[in-house]
Amino acid sequence: MEAETRQCQNCKQDFTIEPDDFNFYEKMKVPPPTWCPECRVIRRFSFQNTWNLFWRNCDKCGKRTLSLYSPEQKITVYCQPCWWKDDWDGTEYGMDYDPTRPFLEQIKELGEKTPYSALTSEYVSNKNCNYANALAWSKDCFMIFWADFCENVYYSSLLNTLKHSIDCIRGYFSELCYESIGLGKCYRTFFPKNATIVLTSGFLEIVMAVLIVWLA
Ligand SMILES: [Zn+2]
Ligand SMILES: [Zn+2]
Structure with missing residues (x-):
């Protein structure tokens, strides 16, 4: 052919x-x-939006909240504090399955009347990470996505156990890194791609080299 x-x-x-x-x-x-x-x-x-966040009002408390669902979407969205509270009962939206009707039609109906969490983060395990999405067990982070066990990390994505770092993507078990792609067990690493077990690289080395030449 x-x-x-x-x-x-x-x-x-x-x-x-x-x-x-x-x-x-x-x-x-x-x-x-x-x-x-x-x-x-x-x-x-398009089945899931992680990185694009919108402002919309919580359908439970009415407060403005960041959400992965745009305000135009006609669904019920609860802010994270409301979603994780015990004062509402998810079973009240339950439906009996009707085998005589198409399954997908019934799933659609269920989806339309069930509240959605504004973000997909594990809100109760995070501290001071309100401007981020899809993260858990993290502290003092801003604009990070798909992350676990992070602390003081900003503008980064796809992370596990990253600390005091900015502008990184795919970072694991690393600390004090900047503008790095694909990090594993790195420390004070700047601008690398796919680095594993690197201690101090890039910018600091350049500064040191300039200083040595300048002092000589
Ligand atoms: Zn096309
Ligand atoms: Zn709320």
Whole structure:
């Protein structure tokens, strides 16, 4: 089978389906895609929003709260303090399953009447991390996403046990790092990519070298 160019039914751009792709669809017994790869990625990733936050009012206490749901979305959203309180009963939104009706239709109904948490953080385990999302067991952090066990970390994402660091992505068990991508067990590390077990690198070394030349 030869490669074929098709028009995406969503964005109307042309995209190519390679022979290997056709073989794969045949093997999986599924029809070839009608959307281009980029539109398909957007559709796959749209099931959850982590990084884009909006202001909206809590549907329980009325206070303004940061949320991963925009105010235009017609769903019930509780701020984190309200969501984690014991003064409401989630079972009151429960529905009996009706086997004579389509399952997805019933799931949609359930989703529309059940309150959502404004953010996906484990609010009760965090301290002073109100401007962040999808994090747990963290303290004094700002604008960090998908993180656990972090302290004094700002503008960073995909983290576990990162401390006193800024502008990092994928950081684990590291401390005092800046603008780093892919960190593991690093200390005082600046501007590295995919670094593991690094003690003091980058900027400080440059400063030291300049000082040594200057003093000589
Ligand atoms: Zn497209
Ligand atoms: Zn509230």
